[in-house]
Amino acid sequence: xxxxxxxxxxxxVIAAETLRKKSRNDSIIIVAKEPYPAYSRMxxxxxxxxxxxxxxxxLRIDANHFDKLEIEIRLNTVNRINTREKTVTLExxxxxxxxxxxxxxxxxxxxxxxxxxxxxxxxNCWTLDDAHRMLSEIRARDRVVLLGAGFIGCIVLxxxxxxxxxxxxxxxxxxxxxxxxxxxxGKMIKQWCENKGVTVRTGTEVIAVTEKxxxxxxxxxxxxxxxxxxxxxxxxxxxxxxMLEGSAIDVDAGxxxxxxxxTNVPDIFAAGDVAQGPDRSTGDQQxxxxxxxxxxxxxxxxxxxxxxASPYGGSLSxxxxxxxxxxxxxxxxxDGVDGGDRTAVCDTAGNRYLRLEFQDDLLVGALAIxxxxxxxxxxxxxxxxxxxxxxxxxLLDDPSLIMNAYLDRVQGTRx
Amino acid sequence: MHKSxxxxxxxxxxxLQCELACSFENEGVFNxxxxxxxxxxxxxxxxxxxxxxxxxxxxxCLHACPVEAITINEETGAKEVNESICVGxxxxxxxxxxGTVNYNSDxxxxxxxxxxxxxxxxxxxxxxxxxxxxxxxxxxxxxxxDSAVEQHS
Ligand SMILES: Cc1cc2nc3c(=O)[nH]c(=O)nc-3n(C[C@H](O)[C@H](O)[C@H](O)COP(=O)(O)OP(=O)(O)OC[C@H]3O[C@@H](n4cnc5c(N)ncnc54)[C@H](O)[C@@H]3O)c2cc1C
Numbered sequence: 178x179x180x181x182x183x184x185x186x187x188x189x190v191i192a193a194e195t196l197r198k199k200s201r202n203d204s205i206i207i208v209a210k211e212p213y214p215a216y217s218r219m220x221x222x223x224x225x226x227x228x229x230x231x232x233x234x235x236l237r238i239d240a241n242h243f244d245k246l247e248i249e250i251r252l253n254t255v256n257r258i259n260t261r262e263k264t265v266t267l268e269x270x271x272x273x274x275x276x277x278x279x280x281x282x283x284x285x286x287x288x289x290x291x292x293x294x295x296x297x298x299x300x301n302c303w304t305l306d307d308a309h310r311m312l313s314e315i316r317a318r319d320r321v322v323l324l325g326a327g328f329i330g331c332i333v334l335x336x337x338x339x340x341x342x343x344x345x346x347x348x349x350x351x352x353x354x355x356x357x358x359x360x361x362x363g364k365m366i367k368q369w370c371e372n373k374g375v376t377v378r379t380g381t382e383v384i385a386v387t388e389k390x391x392x393x394x395x396x397x398x399x400x401x402x403x404x405x406x407x408x409x410x411x412x413x414x415x416x417x418x419x420m421l422e423g424s425a426i427d428v429d430a431g432x433x434x435x436x437x438x439x440t441n442v443p444d445i446f447a448a449g450d451v452a453q454g455p456d457r458s459t460g461d462q463q464x465x466x467x468x469x470x471x472x473x474x475x476x477x478x479x480x481x482x483x484x485x486a487s488p489y490g491g492s493l494s495x496x497x498x499x500x501x502x503x504x505x506x507x508x509x510x511x512d513g514v515d516g517g518d519r520t521a522v523c524d525t526a527g528n529r530y531l532r533l534e535f536q537d538d539l540l541v542g543a544l545a546i547x548x549x550x551x552x553x554x555x556x557x558x559x560x561x562x563x564x565x566x567x568x569x570x571x572l573l574d575d576p577s578l579i580m581n582a583y584l585d586r587v588q589g590t591r592x
Numbered sequence: 593m594h595k596s597x598x599x600x601x602x603x604x605x606x607x608l609q610c611e612l613a614c615s616f617e618n619e620g621v622f623n624x625x626x627x628x629x630x631x632x633x634x635x636x637x638x639x640x641x642x643x644x645x646x647x648x649x650x651x652x653c654l655h656a657c658p659v660e661a662i663t664i665n666e667e668t669g670a671k672e673v674n675e676s677i678c679v680g681x682x683x684x685x686x687x688x689x690x691g692t693v694n695y696n697s698d699x700x701x702x703x704x705x706x707x708x709x710x711x712x713x714x715x716x717x718x719x720x721x722x723x724x725x726x727x728x729x730x731x732x733x734x735x736x737x738d739s740a741v742e743q744h745s
Contacts, residue, residue: 191655194596217658219658220658220659220681220683223679223680228680229659234659235659236659237660238659238660244596255741305644383699441656468683469656469686469687472656473653473655476655478594495686496686497683497685497686498683499682502697503697504682504697506686508686516706517720532653549695550691550693551630551687551691551692551694552686552694553685553686553687553689553690554691555686555691556689557689557690557691558605561689580632581632581634583691584632584643588641588643
């Protein structure tokens with residue numbers, strides 16, 4: 178049996194390792210197009226901040242890790258999938274046969290279609306190549322505009338502040354982190370950033386960029402202009418699916434996969450950021466584009482590729498983020514459900530916030546700011562769908578009892 | 593055979609010796625806020641539960657880590673955080689559904705129970721036997737017995 182995995186991010190690497198555990202004899206080949214050892218995109222901010230060297234972003238520390246496991250990594254690009262012949266067409270060299278194929282190609286950063294965004298003074302922050310260019314071209318005290326204050330934008334923001342830049346953030350939505358935080362929490366984060374000396378402009382967008390005498394004139398929709406040395410663009414991504422053209426593999430926002438992470442074409446699976454797979458909260462198919470889902474997908478896909486039909490209830494959408502020292506997290510259906518109940522405690526002065534969302538007596542979603550201890554129980558409670566019983570009423574009155582509710586209901590350590 | 597921490601809440605008097613011993617062993621200070629084991633009180637302190645990582649089989653924290661900072665100590669079975677590799681991204685703190693990996697804002701890294709390399713100080717410090725370090729099949733046996741008792745009572 179020959180397994181071919183496209184992509185050496187967390188989804189592809191964990192799939193390969195799991196396949197090897199399941200089978201000693203199968204041949205496992207990872208095809209990856211970036212000229213680096215397998216690395217984690219999410220470690221890039223720590224490289225920019227100078228917290229780690231480049232090898233600190235590698236997924237596996239031992240340089241011989243993959244050799245020892247007899248996992249072959251080939252530096253190449255997959256350009257086409259020939260489902261009838263069961264081969265992939267590579268940029269260099271002959272077609273490669275697969276018995277089972279895993280697409281773990283992730284996504285790529287996009288630039289919004291604004292004139293001037295093709296200037297060399299505009300950077301993405303998505304790959305190690307991007308990080309190298311940022312580190313060599315952006316100097317301390319440069320004026321930098323960060324485009325986008327979503328999840329990735331806010332992570333990058335932290336790194337840019339560590340680089341000691343004169344930073345302005347521009348975000349189209351009316352608050353920061355629009356997809357992982359409500360209005361209340363978004364306001365708190367914005368205030369926090371401003372207190373730390375970062376200018377944040379929400380509810381406006383860049384409409385044109387012009388390069389003049391080695392600087393950028395950035396026009397905003399509200400009529401104002403910002404002069405800056407660089408733009409860092411964190412304004413969205415798109416899945417890497419161009420190699421599917423002409424293949425009959427179903428695609429929506431990502432590659433559509435069922436609860437075995439199989440596509441509609443036999444023997445072809447997808448995992449990680451490129452996959453639109455089952456969401457545990459809704460049962461719908463969603464692109465999560467987060468590390469925990471990528472690693473979970475990698476394992477689950479490998480189980481099914483090796484013929485092990487262990488059930489998979491979908492991944493839980495969740496995020497954790499450090500914005501200049503303010504720690505935020507979100508879980509599941511944090512914006513609530515129809516007919517559900519909600520409770521929140523907000524301590525604006527203390528920069529703490531906790532919001533819980535219930536359906537009947539189940540916790541279905543949560544938001545937290547300033548919570549760093551035992552935060553994982555929010556996942557535990559949502560994922561195990563444990564009935565809260567009397568605790569629901571207690572939590573509606575005082576959400577901070579969450580850990581007690583958890584211990585009593587999930588651990589069954591009845592006090 | 594690995595050993596595990598066996599916790600019997602009925603014996604816990606909430607004296608905090610475990611938290612003090614843990615924080616001293618791992619952080620060099622007697623400060624319950626830095627402990628990896630935590631006592632939760634119920635009914636206004638009438639009942640208490642010491643709570644820490646069970647070194648679970650699934651190892652959610654380990655699989656979610658983007659930089660291989662969490663590894664298994666083959667001798668003890670503990671999932672250990674290597675501080676020099678941890679970048680402080682906190683993904684493990686949300687991935688662990690038991691909530692037993694915590695972020696330490698002083699170090700900018702995460703911390704969790706590592707069984708003190710095989711000599712867990714919480715168990716040594718516990719004066720009532722609420723926390724003991726025993727062969728893993730024992731904890732399984734007692735858990736089974738307890739749940740059987742619960743179901744039949
Ligand atoms: C700056 C930054 C910070 C982040 N921070 C967080 C965070 O804090 N928490 C979190 O949960 N997530 C975070 N993420 C998201 C996280 O990194 C992704 O969810 C994760 O990397 C997805 O893993 P993956 O394996 O699916 O894809 P990727 O990591 O994108 O890997 C895809 C692989 O496929 C290869 N590839 C693509 N196309 C081809 C082709 N045609 N042929 C061959 N190879 C190909 C790529 O080179 C790469 O090796 C962050 C991302 C970035 C960029």
